[in-house]
Structure formats: structure tokens, C-alpha cells
Amino acid sequence: EAAVTQSPRSKVAVTGGKVTLSCHQTNNHDYMYWYRQDTGHGLRLIHYSYVADSTEKGDIPDGYKASRPSQENFSLILELASLSQTAVYFCASSGWGGAEQYFGPGTRLTVL
Amino acid sequence: GEQVEQRPPHLSVREGDSAVITCTYTDPNSYYFFWYKQEPGASLQLLMKVFSSTEINEGQGFTVLLNKKDKRLSLNLTAAHPGDSAAYFCAVRSYGNEKITFGAGTKLTIKP
Numbered sequence: 064e065a066a067v068t069q070s071p072r073s074k075v076a077v078t079g080g081k082v083t084l085s086c087h088q089t090n091n092h093d094y095m096y097w098y099r100q101d102t103g104h105g106l107r108l109i110h111y112s113y114v115a116d117s118t119e120k121g122d123i124p125d126g127y128k129a130s131r132p133s134q135e136n137f138s139l140i141l142e143l144a145s146l147s148q149t150a151v152y153f154c155a156s157s158g159w160g161g162a163e164q165y166f167g168p169g170t171r172l173t174v175l
Numbered sequence: 176g177e178q179v180e181q182r183p184p185h186l187s188v189r190e191g192d193s194a195v196i197t198c199t200y201t202d203p204n205s206y207y208f209f210w211y212k213q214e215p216g217a218s219l220q221l222l223m224k225v226f227s228s229t230e231i232n233e234g235q236g237f238t239v240l241l242n243k244k245d246k247r248l249s250l251n252l253t254a255a256h257p258g259d260s261a262a263y264f265c266a267v268r269s270y271g272n273e274k275i276t277f278g279a280g281t282k283l284t285i286k287p
Contacts, residue, residue, distance in 0.1 A: 103282075105278060106264070108274055122274075163209055
């Protein structure tokens with residue numbers, strides 16, 4: 064079965080600090096995505112990647128960077144965390160050609 | 176770009192009753208449609224998917240209807256049970272687009 068894992072599952076960060084969220088997939092998928100979900104809302108795309116060593120901006124990339132060092136791993140980096148970045152972050156992967164996305168368990172980030 | 180509107184944002188029905196959630200989209204090139212279920216505190220799980228060549232898909236007590244002329248997608252639950260209480264999200268993919276656009280979600284509550 065497709066598997067997407069995320070670490071950490073929960074994190075508390077201070078304003079102005081650096082945060083790195085990690086995602087690992089064993090699906091052999093080309094595409095990986097980072098979304099944020101705010102309480103009671105849908106998902107908004109931050110960054111995505113369709114090949115290692117390359118990332119693309121999503122709909123809300125400001126304040127976030129992404130890194131795809133290998134097909135299996137995709138990281139989201141907050142260089143200077145801000146209060147407004149408190150949210151749940153989901154990673155997802157999908158195969159080529161418009162297949163459905165498989166989601167990780169999410170990371171709850173609280174910025175104080 | 177693609178815009179997806181999902182209605183209603185909240186829906187409460189009694190056990191055994193039916194429920195309908197609707198999404199409308201804007202891009203006529205949309206061709207792959209998904210419904211995801213998110214239980215409280217959990218990740219998103221694929222519930223059903225519809226490809227453009229099919230208009231009806233059934234499974235798990237749900238029916239998905241696609242009306243491409245009106246650019247409308249609906250999720251129909253024929254007989255609600257407590258395990259159906261969750262948030263439901265529609266998602267749409269367009270040709271030439273590596274991204275999926277999500278609706279804002281519907282929180283479905285099943286009352287005994």
C-alpha cells in the first residue's frame with residue numbers, strides 16, 4: 064500500500080526561528096506536494112515537485128522554501144517562522160498522469 | 176486558474192437520511208475529479224474518483240455524479256450512518272496542470 068510519512072508530527076517553534084518539515088514516500092511516485100490546512104478550511108498548495116532537485120511554486124509560496132533531494136524525500140523549510148504560519152501541514156505524493164494524491168498524516172506546527 | 180466552489184460548508188443529517196455535497200468548477204479542461212474524506216484530527220483519504228469518461232461512480236454507500244455541461248460534481252450519500260461524520264473535500268485536476276485544486280470542504284455531521 065502507498066505510504067507517505069511525515070516528521071515531526073507536531074512541533075512548536077518560536078517566531079523568527081527556522082523550521083524544517085520532512086516528508087518521505089515509498090510509492091515510487093514522481094510528484095510530491097506540500098499543503099497547509101488552517102482550522103476549518105481546505106488545503107492550499109505551497110510547493111510541489113515532479114523530479115528530484117527541482118521544485119515549483121504553488122499558490123501560496125511566500126515565506127516557504129522547498130527541497131527535493133531525492134525522489135523519496137521532500138522538505139518544507141520556514142526560514143523565519145511567523146505566527147501566521149501556525150497550521151497543519153500535509154505532504155502528498157502522486158504518480159505521473161493525473162493520478163490521485165496520497166497524503167501523509169500531517170504535521171501540526173504552532174509558532175509562538 | 177481553476178476555481179472550485181464547494182457547498183454547503185456544514186451539513187447535519189439524521190442517521191439513515193440522505194446527504195448531498197456539491198462542487199462547481201470553472202476550467203472546462205478539467206478531467207479528473209476526486210472526493211476525499213478527512214476524519215477529525217486525521218489525514219485525507221481518497222473516497223472516490225471519477226474520470227471524465229464516466230459520469231457516475233458508486234461505492235462505500237456514496238454515489239458521485241459528474242455533469243460536465245454544468246461543470247458540477249456531487250457526492251451523494253444515500254443512507255447516512257455515524258461513521259460518515261467527517262469533512263469531505265472535492266478536488267479537480269485539469270489537462271496540462273500538475274496541480275489539484277481543492278474545494279473548501281464540507282463538515283458532515285450525522286445525528287442519531
